[in-house]
Amino acid sequence: MQKSNQLRFIDVFAGCGGLSLGLLEAGCQGVFAIEKSPLAFLTLRHNLVDGTRHQFDWPEWLPKQSMTCEDLLANYHEQVTSLRGTIDLIVGGPPCQGFSTAGRRDPADPRNKMTEQYLSLVGLVQPRFLVIENVAGFDMRFENEKGLAELVANGKKTSYAQYVADRLRHMGYDVYPGIVNCADFGVPQMRHRYLMICERKEWKREGVDLLESLRLSSIDFRAERNLPTDRYVTTSEAISDLEIKGRSLVANVDSGVPGFFEATYPFDSGFTPYQVLMRTGSHVAPNSRRLANHKQSTIEYFKTVQKICRPGRCLSKEERELVGTKKHATTVLDPNTPSPTITTLPDDILHYDEPRILTARENARLQSFPDWFAFQGKYTTGGKQRKLECPRYTQIGNAVPPLLAEAIGNILVKLVKESKASGLNALNNSIGEF
Missing domain, CATH: 3.40.50.150 (Vaccinia Virus protein VP39)
Structure with a gap:
């Protein structure tokens, strides 16, 4: 009523x-x-x-x-x-x-x-x-x-x-x-x-x-x-509880694709006020935490980018030449400032501390979606399907x-x-x- x-x-x-x-x-x-x-x-x-x-x-x-x-x-x-x-x-x-x-x-x-x-x-x-x-x-x-x-x-x-x-x-x-x-x-x-x-x-x-x-x-x-109220919520205040270091990796099941893993979701204390807000109403681990299956060479490349890149800013022309890429949009997050604009492409942004792209859930956190909000459908798509489909990363970025x-x-x-x-x-x- x-x-x-x-x-x-x-x-x-x-x-x-x-x-x-x-x-x-x-x-x-x-x-x-x-x-x-x-x-x-x-x-x-x-x-x-x-x-x-x-x-x-x-x-x-x-x-x-x-x-x-x-x-x-x-x-x-x-x-x-x-x-x-x-x-x-x-x-x-x-x-x-x-x-x-x-x-x-x-x-x-x-x-x-x-x-x-x-x-x-x-x-x-x-x-x-x-x-x-x-x-x-x-x-x-x-x-x-x-x-x-x-x-x-x-x-x-x-x-x-x-x-x-x-x-x-x-x-x-x-x-x-x-x-x-x-x-x-x-x-x-x-x-x-x-x-x-x-x-x-x-x-x-x-x-x-x-x-x-x-x-x-x-x-x-x-x-x-x-x-x-005197500053902005920072990236680490938003997603530090979703880091994978020190946590067990378990099989991801919500994507329906075998061979992917996700980090266990913590329920302990010590969360930031923003994390508490995002966790309100959620009593189970949220979905969309699937980790990308990066090749070892990709991980090493990300480590190099993290060492060279100025956190929070896109790679400059000189930095792109140093790491050997022509991709303009790559940005390493700065843990002490807000994230740059989240896009629909999952490889535009790298984690501030771990050599990987963000999970869909981490992107959702940066967009202020609460943890109880469960995204549906495939995680990503490619090729010509990018113009036709709206997978989770695209849903979140848009x-x-x-x-x-x-x-x-x-x-x-x-x-x-x-x-x-x-x-x-x-x-x-x-x-x-x-």
């Missing part, structure tokens, strides 16, 4: 559920989530739709299966329209490859068109709030001419973010855009993301800037979770950090409560006049 102050949301381009998880932890109620990858949807459904800790209020007319936003609009247009007035929030991070500074940033990239489907859904449901999350490059101007016709405003080039914001304003929303650092909200990772937090104009309260409210909440948010999502949920839930309290006070005052 829905609580009177509960904020109901739809998650579009949901991935494995990082945004949904944070909103659920903030006390919101999920209605349904749209994700095209069967593997990512499997993880989301396992944990949040039919989970033991959280369950969506899933409508009977919608199958619990992976689908695209285009599928939803084409096959369930009438049912979606009927939700108007019952949904408070739509969240979604349309695929960002067309905007990322790591890519070509092509405005004609078909993945950019998925934002149009998001806007169509917004027009049908008309929720009070919207949250769009994307890479920081979402707000950078396109420099090539191809496909710019729809991105031209007053004869000048514009960013896709500005184009989307203008569309939303025309649809009746106040838009509060900007870049936030996930580390400000306790995530042990320097991950800068572009956010648009929007509210329908008829709900607007004077002096309330939703993005600024989020930023101002960061210190209290960390304090409430017993996390440091996700919105749940702690950031929880902070967003908190400010929206607070605003809804204040609005209802204000409305009740206004009603009482009007009654008192008679």
Whole structure:
């Protein structure tokens, strides 16, 4: 049963559920989530739709299966329209490859068109709030001419973010855009993301800037979770309890592939506040702790990289020449600072002390997924399948950090409560006049 102050949301381009998880932890109620990858949807459904800790209020007319936003609009247009007035929030991070500074940033990239489907859904449901999350490059101007016709405003080039914001304003929303650092909200990772937090104009309260409210909440948010407020959570504070040295190695079974091992999971004391937070609600060893089967030559190479590389920074040109690699993205973690941005490629980042890549669970820790959250499907994929499949490492790298999502949920839930309290006070005052 829905609580009177509960904020109901739809998650579009949901991935494995990082945004949904944070909103659920903030006390919101999920209605349904749209994700095209069967593997990512499997993880989301396992944990949040039919989970033991959280369950969506899933409508009977919608199958619990992976689908695209285009599928939803084409096959369930009438049912979606009927939700108007019952949904408070739509969240979604349309695929960002067309905007990322790591890519070509092509405005004609078909993945950019998925934002149009998001806007169509917004027009049908008309929720009070919207949250769009994307890479920081979402707000950078396109420099090539191809496909710019729809991105031209007053004869000048514009960013896709500005184009989307203008569309939303025309649809009746106040838009509060900007870049936030996930580390400000306790995530042990320097991950800068572009956010648009929007509210329908008829709900607007004077002096309330939703993005600024989020930023101002960061210190209290960390304090409430017993996390440091004068500095960021470091990499070692996040994953030191998952190191393999001094621990027995046992067969890994959750991947269904023989020949892999994982370190035993400690249940003793002495954990950092962040580790305590990630372990809350978990009473058994988490999954996704499979160790890579590195060749001895690879281990020796990693040891050399760890000796030469400046911790926390990508290998320089000179350092790459010293270790004999052309790979640009290799970074050795610095145990005393937050991690750099976690990507979908498991070999981009090396452990700060052990000659190996991180486990999927260690990446999940750096993304602020709690240990009870169990990832589903294969660990990795390769070749042409990389463009088609979404294995665990990809699910984790693409996700919105749940702690950031929880902070967003908190400010929206607070605003809804204040609005209802204000409305009740206004009603009482009007009654008192008679």
